[in-house]
Each structure stands twice: as C-alpha cells, then as structure tokens.
Amino acid sequence: MNKERYNQIIDEAYENYSKEYEKDNSIGMTLLVQRVDGKAVYRKPDRERFVTMCTYDKTFSERWGLKIEERELGLEPYRDWE
Secondary structure: HHHHHHHHHHHHHOOOOOOHHHHHHHHHHHHOOOOOOOHHHHOOOHHHHHHHHHOOOOHHHHHOOOOOOOOOOOOOOOOOOO
C-alpha cells in the first residue's frame, strides 16, 4: 500500500472517530484529573495518538474500520507465481 492511500484510510477513520466523539465524548481518552463533582473528564486524541491507539489496540482499530496486519519477514525470496 502506498503512503497516500495509507493516509487516506487513516484520515477517513479519524474523521469517523471525530464525528462520534462530537456526539459522545466518553469515547475519548480519560484525563487523570480530579473533578469536584467526581465525573470523568475526556479529551479527543490527536491524529498521531489515534494512530498509536489503533496500532496497539486491535479492538479499538476494528471499531473504526481498520485492520492491522503483521507479516513475517524471511530470507527466502517471495515467489507467488510458482
């Protein structure tokens, strides 16, 4: 996958996340601050943090339409045509 397509996919997923965050900000990250009324405070992660969260949390990434795959590297040449 080329870099342009990768960025387009990430941008679309982040846009979907942003729209949902505007409806319900509890899908954001919990801030470690104490409020007098005891309620949690949430903030929306920036795009870079969103990508990191998707990279390390399979459930989170799948929720936003992303599938993270790992591929094994080997010393043998790739021969799909055989």
